[in-house]
Amino acid sequence: MSKYWLFKSEPQSYSIEDLRRDGTTPWSGVRNYQARNFMQMMSVGDEGFFYHSSCAVPGIVGICRVARAAYPDATAFDLRSEYYDPKSSPEHPRWMNVDVSFVRAFREVIPLTLLREIAALAKMPLLQRGQRLSVQPVQTAEWRTILKLGGA
DNA sequence: GCCAACGTTGGC
């Protein structure tokens, strides 16, 4: 049974075009327990929406796929990384990440403002007031609804 | 740049 997710990223730090270029990338740097726990629930082959935040038009810009299940986040051990966490060690890793691969970019961004207008999406965590989770689950019905908006 | 909402920290 495949599962669906949503990955947030600020395009100025890592965009869907960066993922297209890289092909696959570790989704590292997540320092929130709930988001980490969702990554630990992911299986290879799960699909996710790629969401651009903190930009001119925040919204869903494409699709990615889980290419590797969760494993320890190496940036937490790297003294020079902005994501370094002295409480995490290779022996007792605190933070994990999956690898994600590029699937496709939508022709146009599906803006957050449009998502908010669709009753069938009203329960998405993304649309809840004040929520900030950078990795979120997406229900199958929500996935299909959004795919239609993306011209699938 | 503003600010509401949230998660984390640390004193007690």
Next chain:
DNA sequence: GCCAACGTTGGC
């Protein structure tokens, strides 16, 4: 274990 203070997120 409580909770105030703080830092961060992210839309606007």
